[in-house]
Amino acid sequence: MKALVWHGTNDVRVEKVPDPQILNPRDAIIKVTSTAICGSDLHLLDGFIPTMKSGDILGHEFMGEVVEVGKASHKLKVGDRVVVPFTIACGSCFYCQRELWSLCDNSNPNAKMVEALYGYSGSALFGYSHMYGGYAGGQAQYARVPYADVGPMKVPDHLADEQVLFLTDIFPTGYMAAENCNIQPGDIVAVWGCGPVGQMAIASALMLGAEKVLAIDCVPARMRMAAQLGAVETINFEEEDVFDRLKQLTAGRGPDSCIEAVGLEAHGSTLDAYYDRAKTATFLATDRPTALRQAIHACRKGGTVSIPGVYGGFLDKMPIGAAFGKGLTFKMGQTHVMKYLRPLLDRIEAGQIDPSFVITHRLPIDEAAEAYKLFRDSKDECIKVVLKPH
Amino acid sequence: MEHVMEHPERWAAALGGAALVVLGAKKLSDERHPLGALLATTGAGLILRSTRSDTRARLSGRRGTIVEESAAINRSPADLYEFWRTLDLLPLVMPELHSVEQVGHRRSHWIAKGPARWPIEWYADIINDIPNEMIAWRTIEGSQVACAGSVHFEPGLPGRGTTVHIKLQYDPPAGKVGSAVAWLFGDEPSQVIREGLRRFKQLMETGEIPTTDGQPRGK
Numbered sequence: 001m002k003a004l005v006w007h008g009t010n011d012v013r014v015e016k017v018p019d020p021q022i023l024n025p026r027d028a029i030i031k032v033t034s035t036a037i038c039g040s041d042l043h044l045l046d047g048f049i050p051t052m053k054s055g056d057i058l059g060h061e062f063m064g065e066v067v068e069v070g071k072a073s074h075k076l077k078v079g080d081r082v083v084v085p086f087t088i089a090c091g092s093c094f095y096c097q098r099e100l101w102s103l104c105d106n107s108n109p110n111a112k113m114v115e116a117l118y119g120y121s122g123s124a125l126f127g128y129s130h131m132y133g134g135y136a137g138g139q140a141q142y143a144r145v146p147y148a149d150v151g152p153m154k155v156p157d158h159l160a161d162e163q164v165l166f167l168t169d170i171f172p173t174g175y176m177a178a179e180n181c182n183i184q185p186g187d188i189v190a191v192w193g194c195g196p197v198g199q200m201a202i203a204s205a206l207m208l209g210a211e212k213v214l215a216i217d218c219v220p221a222r223m224r225m226a227a228q229l230g231a232v233e234t235i236n237f238e239e240e241d242v243f244d245r246l247k248q249l250t251a252g253r254g255p256d257s258c259i260e261a262v263g264l265e266a267h268g269s270t271l272d273a274y275y276d277r278a279k280t281a282t283f284l285a286t287d288r289p290t291a292l293r294q295a296i297h298a299c300r301k302g303g304t305v306s307i308p309g310v311y312g313g314f315l316d317k318m319p320i321g322a323a324f325g326k327g328l329t330f331k332m333g334q335t336h337v338m339k340y341l342r343p344l345l346d347r348i349e350a351g352q353i354d355p356s357f358v359i360t361h362r363l364p365i366d367e368a369a370e371a372y373k374l375f376r377d378s379k380d381e382c383i384k385v386v387l388k389p390h
Numbered sequence: 391m392e393h394v395m396e397h398p399e400r401w402a403a404a405l406g407g408a409a410l411v412v413l414g415a416k417k418l419s420d421e422r423h424p425l426g427a428l429l430a431t432t433g434a435g436l437i438l439r440s441t442r443s444d445t446r447a448r449l450s451g452r453r454g455t456i457v458e459e460s461a462a463i464n465r466s467p468a469d470l471y472e473f474w475r476t477l478d479l480l481p482l483v484m485p486e487l488h489s490v491e492q493v494g495h496r497r498s499h500w501i502a503k504g505p506a507r508w509p510i511e512w513y514a515d516i517i518n519d520i521p522n523e524m525i526a527w528r529t530i531e532g533s534q535v536a537c538a539g540s541v542h543f544e545p546g547l548p549g550r551g552t553t554v555h556i557k558l559q560y561d562p563p564a565g566k567v568g569s570a571v572a573w574l575f576g577d578e579p580s581q582v583i584r585e586g587l588r589r590f591k592q593l594m595e596t597g598e599i600p601t602t603d604g605q606p607r608g609k
Contacts, residue, residue, distance in 0.1 A: 015608050021604060023605065092464060147596070
C-alpha cells in the first residue's frame, strides 16, 4: 500500500509499504477513505518530537471502511464505515471506565518511556512517536486499529467523509477545550490560535453559549475564517497589544476563560535537551510572547485557562504568581475522544455545525509530502489538508 | 552492566522466577501451614527464615537483591489468582521463558533463556498457597539460583481493582551461572518486575498484550 513515511526532520515521503495485518485478537483493519494532516503532525515534520524512527508511518486523523476484524473484535463488521479516534484506549482499565480515555493504562506498549518523563503514561496515539506507542498511523491506504471494539464509531451514510472526519481529533479537541471552560451565560472566551483546533474551539464555545469569542492570531486567512463563525472579534497580535485589547473588550475585567490552542513543543530525552529547548522557546517568546503566558496574564480573576495546545516537556518562566494571585483554574490534556464521538455526531446530524468548514485543500495521498510543507508554511492560505488515499 | 531497557527480554525471564509461585499450587492448597499467611505477609525474608535450606542461608536477613512491586488490576482477586495458578498461561506474560514442567508433588522445573540463549534452570517449591489471596515459593536446596518470593491479591474498594503485590528476593552465585542471572535481572530488577506486572495487567484487563511487532514500516 501507499503510506506517508517519516524519515527525519523535514523528510517525509510517500512510499510503498506492506499492508497492515491483524496482530491482536481485538484489532481491525480499516481501508482509509479520508485522512487529514494535523497541526501536531508538523512537530514531527520539524523534528521536535523525540523517539521517532526512520520508517514510521504518520497520521492520526483518519476514517474508512472495515475490511477485516480480529477474532475477539465483536463490535465491528466488515463493510462498516467508521471514524477512528486518534487516542488508543482499551476500554476496561480504571481510566477508560471513568471516560478518561486518553489516559488509558494499557494501550501503550512503550509506557515505560513516558513514565520516565511524566511519572505515568497516558494512552498510545496513532502515528505519533515510539514514546506514544509506536503505532503506524493512518496517512496510508490501510491502517490497523487496536481495540477496535472500543474506539471506532460507525457513521451514517448520509454524512460525507468531510463532515465526520474531524470527529477523530480536532472537533472533540476544540470542543473539550471549550467544555473545560464551564461556560456560563454572558461569558466572553478568548482563544489563542486560529488553526484548525482553534477554529473548532471557537465554534464550540459559541455552541456552548459564550456571548462572545475573542480570537487571537496573525494569519489573515485564519482570522477571516474565525470571524465568520458568529460573535467573534479577532485580534492580530502583531498589530495590537493583546492584553490591552482584551481588557477593552471585556469591560476591563478580562476574558472569563482563555483557551490556548497554540501549544509549545519543548522536547528532548535529557534535562539538558529540555533546557536547550526551553531556551529556544524563550528566544521565540521575545519575538512573540508565548500564548500560554499571555493567556494566564489576561485571564480574569477566578477564570479558567484551558489548554488543548500540545506541551511535551518543561516550561520556562511560567507566571505561576499571576495564576495563584487570581485564583485561576487550569484544565488540559489529550482529548478523551471516545467521550465526545456520539454527542458531537448528534450535533453534526442536527445541523448545528459542519466541521468541514476548516478544509482548504484536498489532495491525493501521492502529494502528501508537499501538503505537509504547504500546511507548515501556511502557503496558498492553507489551513487544513484532507488526503484521499485511494 | 548493560541496561535493562535495551534487553526487554530480561524481565520476562526474570519474572519466571517470580512466577515460581504457581508451582504445585493445587497440591499445596491441601496442606496449608497455619503459619503460612503470616509468613507470607511479612515477606520473602521471613519466609526464608522459617525454612531450612541453603536458599534460606543465602537469603537470610536482607541478603541478595530484594524487589517489591505493586499494581492495581481491574479484575477480581479470584481471576488474578487463577491465572497465576495456571502454569501453561504464564508464557503469555513471559515470552522468554523456555519451559515449565511439573515434576513432583509441589515441585516444578523451570528453564529460562539466558544470554545467547544459554539456559538458566531451577527447581522450586510452593511453600504457601491461600486460594484467591496469596502464593509463596522458594527455590529448593542446592539450586544454582537462590530465589524466593510471594504474590498477594488484595481486593480494593469497588471500582478500584485488586492490588497485586509481588515480593522477590534472589542471590545469584558467583561464576558463569551468576553472571547469567545478573544478566536476566539487569541493573534495575524493579523495572524488570514492573514490566512483567504491566503485561500481566494488560492481559488480565484487556485479554491481550499491546504490540506493534509485525506492523508495516517504510524503508
